Amino acid sequence: MSALGSHERAAVLVEALPYIQRFAGQVVVVKYGGNALAGATSTSEAGALALFAQDLVLMRAVGMRPVVVHGGGPQISELMGRLGKTPEFRGGLRVTDAETVDIARMVLIGQVNPQLVAAINVHGPIAVGVSGEDARLIGAVPRDPALGFVGDVGAVDPTLLRGLLADGFVPVVATIGVDAAGQAYNINADTVAGAIAEALGAEKLVYLTDIEGLRRRVDDPASLVRQTTADELAAMVDDGTVDGGMIPKVLSCVRAVRAGVRRAHILDGRIPHVLLLELFTDEGVGTMIHGGEAP
Amino acid sequence: MSALGSHERAAVLVEALPYIQRFAGQVVVVKYGGNALAGATSTSEAGALALFAQDLVLMRAVGMRPVVVHGGGPQISELMGRLGKTPEFRGGLRVTDAETVDIARMVLIGQVNPQLVAAINVHGPIAVGVSGEDARLIGAVPRDPALGFVGDVGAVDPTLLRGLLADGFVPVVATIGVDAAGQAYNINADTVAGAIAEALGAEKLVYLTDIEGLRRRVDDPASLVRQTTADELAAMVDDGTVDGGMIPKVLSCVRAVRAGVRRAHILDGRIPHVLLLELFTDEGVGTMIHGGEAP
Amino acid sequence: MSALGSHERAAVLVEALPYIQRFAGQVVVVKYGGNALAGATSTSEAGALALFAQDLVLMRAVGMRPVVVHGGGPQISELMGRLGKTPEFRGGLRVTDAETVDIARMVLIGQVNPQLVAAINVHGPIAVGVSGEDARLIGAVPRDPALGFVGDVGAVDPTLLRGLLADGFVPVVATIGVDAAGQAYNINADTVAGAIAEALGAEKLVYLTDIEGLRRRVDDPASLVRQTTADELAAMVDDGTVDGGMIPKVLSCVRAVRAGVRRAHILDGRIPHVLLLELFTDEGVGTMIHGGEAP
Amino acid sequence: MSALGSHERAAVLVEALPYIQRFAGQVVVVKYGGNALAGATSTSEAGALALFAQDLVLMRAVGMRPVVVHGGGPQISELMGRLGKTPEFRGGLRVTDAETVDIARMVLIGQVNPQLVAAINVHGPIAVGVSGEDARLIGAVPRDPALGFVGDVGAVDPTLLRGLLADGFVPVVATIGVDAAGQAYNINADTVAGAIAEALGAEKLVYLTDIEGLRRRVDDPASLVRQTTADELAAMVDDGTVDGGMIPKVLSCVRAVRAGVRRAHILDGRIPHVLLLELFTDEGVGTMIHGGEAP
Amino acid sequence: MSALGSHERAAVLVEALPYIQRFAGQVVVVKYGGNALAGATSTSEAGALALFAQDLVLMRAVGMRPVVVHGGGPQISELMGRLGKTPEFRGGLRVTDAETVDIARMVLIGQVNPQLVAAINVHGPIAVGVSGEDARLIGAVPRDPALGFVGDVGAVDPTLLRGLLADGFVPVVATIGVDAAGQAYNINADTVAGAIAEALGAEKLVYLTDIEGLRRRVDDPASLVRQTTADELAAMVDDGTVDGGMIPKVLSCVRAVRAGVRRAHILDGRIPHVLLLELFTDEGVGTMIHGGEAP
């Protein structure tokens, strides 16, 4: 920081002011993916996590109410491997037998979640790990018998999250769902993030990814989409412009915005402090999806 | 139930009345141990867990505020085995290197805890899994460098638990602690239960075990201690009457009662619904420790 | 209780669990009639009152909000006799001159009501006697000039009852009403109970009587009606199946259920702890009236 | 009012202003005695009651929290006579067998209390009758076995009164007490009024009597005591200046003022609106007792 | 007061009772004009202000929520004169250049407002001066470019007033408004009073003037209008019966009553304590405007 003068420092804070005012008390749901970190070159994964934690703590310190949602696919595969099981995918979805869902539960709730919680709590006792089984937060319905315990989101009961937010905590949600009989399911974390944003009436839904943003032509960096509407985005899925692993994110953005979430964002998680840049500066980053009104 | 007449049914409910009145709004911390189930003969482990869940739900339904604390030593050893690590103990304590504490975390937070949560939530969305890392609930201090990440309880911050109890939830606590730097520690669950009871100003601290209660002479079933004081109990530890795995439980009882918890109990978890019998009937079960006043 | 084992005791409590959960915070209005006690053979009247008091205290202890409504016709007649007045009835209603309404007031508010209050308060300071004149709880309109100060229920103002319930008290209501000019009226207690249940949005309205329940054929014990709807019940009044003193109870049940009270019950007050049996066990007792939906 | 000009009307209201400000939110306990009305010449008893009710309603309307306490000795004797019982007194206290306490209860709770409640409620639904049995408000201890169910005040539990005052109601208290076993006792209303003032931390305790105030020399109207201290008053009892039926009032004043009630008053209930004159005008009426500080 | 007997004093207070009950918690907006004082003969201006302050304090003491609104045209002209500026009016409105609005602001906020605040606060720390710039209470829109900074009321944001009223304060409002750019405007105080009454959902809007009330024929004292409706009043403006400086008051009354204010009053501020006479006695004073329903 030594090269930065007083004037510049003050200017950054003043630039942040209208954003701080606008977002006071608002819920922002942030989907944090393991892949978001993968491309970071100048920092280790732990370093990227530490930066992400700082962003969350700052968001809360200025009055926002962030909620973190995470998955952990690579970590699940890794533990399966160590336990001698071979991951099997159909249509991009992991075939999940009883043992696999137990492994997913251990990894998501007992490994990834505490890592995120610990990284945030270095700054103060504010993060609280939550799974979809707690207070039956995430109701699950089976997706396809052939996939085993892979679920779709049934109903989200945000009571627990509301209570934690009201008490000033930052909930960190592991995306294990539960059916009426108490059976656990593994659910796509992108989808869960959208459903939680919707259930909480969030102001923003943010996906941290390992891409710069959506492109109109996949190979053309110049075709990066800065802003778009839910309708245009839905069309981009229909015509194949968006495909692969981006589809759950994109469809969740479309659905959430249509259900009242004011803005959805697809950001490049490899950029340090990308959340702060998006939230508190005039600089546009990534792709922003809105309902169609003048942004 | 067919053989039970109306008169008997009403009598049981009426017998429970004064206890329901006495315990309304009171916090009761229950340490639930895997071993407590081991001796159950007439029911499967899952069945015992279901009975325990019913007891907790009934406690809450009549206005008590139960908190569950659990460990999971056997389950940790089992996963270590599956991952090719050999558990090593010194003085009864597990030597815990970095990989082992990660395994302990996965097992306690991601396996045992969700099992308890799910068993309770069959009756309604009330149980919430919590680890000692959440909101820095359980501060840890290293016990002995030779043991690695084995911790003693430093400070308990009951803010999160108070909020969950006030919102009507039943917290289920996995006994992973955290030091100031965010490092996780494995901590004896018996000790944590006592420290939480103390921090919450609990009315009762209950240990569910696989023994009938404390005995004055270990081989003499007739020497079962029905009631005792913290002072007598401390003496029983000093003179060797109590030893082995019971020591953490017994010392926690002594400390908790001296710190203001009104009653501590060592109950036989193998008896179905032993919590209900202790709490809501005139029948005495197990060993009860009080402060020395007329009970 | 000596013959009852631990297992049976726990089973009764567990059986009660879902009912306790379902009725938490719900208002239950119980009409308690002098006649309800008349047929009790194995206990004295005082004993029956003591059992009834236990039931109420248990209801409140597990989170329900009971309200007791009572009349006292026989006691009014008795004091009239001692004071040299001859009770006179027309069409089943007591002709009530100014002196008679003063006597009714003394008996209901100053004799029967304190007996009920005292019986409950043996268990704790929770019962509060209330008359319809207090805070103008029960507005009265004259029924028939020829009957004098016999009233119908005009408007019920539940403000006082709501305040007492919110403070954790059990209101015990003497059924004296008051007109706009402050004149007291004697009002049928069955009718008042229904109107209070309606005004409070009660979950249940319960009449304790000296019959087993309603019968389809008055002389045939086997024709006891276990469950019925408001419509069927109204038809039973129209076709004369129900008659005499049951009519005010039955019409109040019909009206209350139609106005949103979920269940009305006509129970045999001669059965010890009949309230507990109805509320907290799977055993059906008496006649239950519901709105017509699947019960 | 026709002769009173605008200027005079406004002047009265303005004179009341500092008193209204001073007494806002303060509790004032008023003992209302049947005898207070006996000497009223220009109005009927009903008229006097109506004036008293207006005063109470005005007190509450301007923000004070009045509590009325009453007895009813003459009315008890009258009903006893009608029921063929001869009242018997020893040392000024009524010998009270089981039947007599039932009669006292009927008269106080069921006759005098509703009359007061009804008179107040003509102005709005604010008065609520309360007996010492309700929520065990007035604990009683037997005074003398020879007197039967005549009680002294044991403990006052003001919970119910506090709740009613907080909800904006005017409690009207019938002075029946209750012992631990639930037995009712007749208690001197003057004594109860003082104990309630003490328990509520009242600002004022007011006795409405049928005398002009205390006199230093009983036959000398010019010796009327305008102001005195608890100590002087205690001395006046010791030296016999005060005797007879005034003693319970005077001793209650002494005790209440010593326990923190700021002012006690002995007023002439025969003067119309004497409460308003005392509370809201600069004119001194009756005898005022204070703690000894400059008034 | 010496000639006024106890009976008369009490009668005044009792006469006030139903009005105190009716107005409890109600907001009353009082427009206080310098001119209102000009005709007072028997008291100095300071004396009239002191009487007005007493009335306000009494209103608040008995539970009303008064809000004072004031202008200060003569005082503005006077300071302009002292500073060498000549006031200029067009169509009855002051031409207001930048220097003039600064003078108006100084006079209204810094001179007239503190005089009112100080007069009230002699009785206790309850009055709080407020200008339309505080918390952007009074939004202004320019009326006519030729008039400079003369504004019409745009939007009223009553948040600040609601907070002060809830905390028990009496807001005293200086009628300077503010546009979106932060520019101050001078606004007619009669109009502001009506707009504030409307925004607060006031019970009453009262104009203190220097006339006896509205007349149907301006030269005929016998044609004083005691009561009228908004519709009749609007017609009186249309047909020229009302003209000159009364028009803003009258139109504000019409608009406020149509927007839900229950009563508007045009009173003679020269009558000492005219507010008390209007509010708390049966005597009618001035002109009362209602919505057309039976008053």
Added chain:
Amino acid sequence: MSALGSHERAAVLVEALPYIQRFAGQVVVVKYGGNALAGATSTSEAGALALFAQDLVLMRAVGMRPVVVHGGGPQISELMGRLGKTPEFRGGLRVTDAETVDIARMVLIGQVNPQLVAAINVHGPIAVGVSGEDARLIGAVPRDPALGFVGDVGAVDPTLLRGLLADGFVPVVATIGVDAAGQAYNINADTVAGAIAEALGAEKLVYLTDIEGLRRRVDDPASLVRQTTADELAAMVDDGTVDGGMIPKVLSCVRAVRAGVRRAHILDGRIPHVLLLELFTDEGVGTMIHGGEAP
């Protein structure tokens, strides 16, 4: 800002984080003096005010509770001049006759205060002007009869400020005090700022001045005091190191810190955004006074 990269922007925000956390909910009293602006070279006075307003709005946006206190000596002298009065000073204090205090009141409450309020409210409806007369916030006692209406601070009643802060407003306080009789006094704004900080239990008391900070040797810029204690500072007054117009500021700092305000600051108001630099960056500016503990 164009030259500032993303990394630098984020770094500034992250640097602010611990300060935002530390100051959340804390009261900071800022004395804003006309002189503070006089030395600003690169911006006009209006520009400096706009920057100051931004700082306040940012402080509040991140959860602090700023209170502004201001005087206005030069402006008072200016209006006196325009009105033909010659300001007269004795010992640095303005001789204040009745006319002068009226002028001071007009200037402080009606001119300077609304300017500050308007500058802040450009960002939202949050600033509320308050004078020491409102709700009797600042009690005044006369300082010296020869000075006329110049007051010292008597008692501060922070009730009004607490209410405004709780409602989220930024109070802007004009330093007119009031004595028991309602007479206004002009009081030194530096002294008032300290007294308000003390009464509110502020975290910080900040003086914006036109000097760089305190110096140990007045002519040696290198002797600038970065940090000092209340005791050292008191000694600097005693030995003459501090003199002239700085004395009220310095003595207020000493007194406030001794009374529990954690930090006092003397800052150079000529530096743009000096408040932000002091509060939210690691850079030290001006002189900081603490209680003597390790800072």
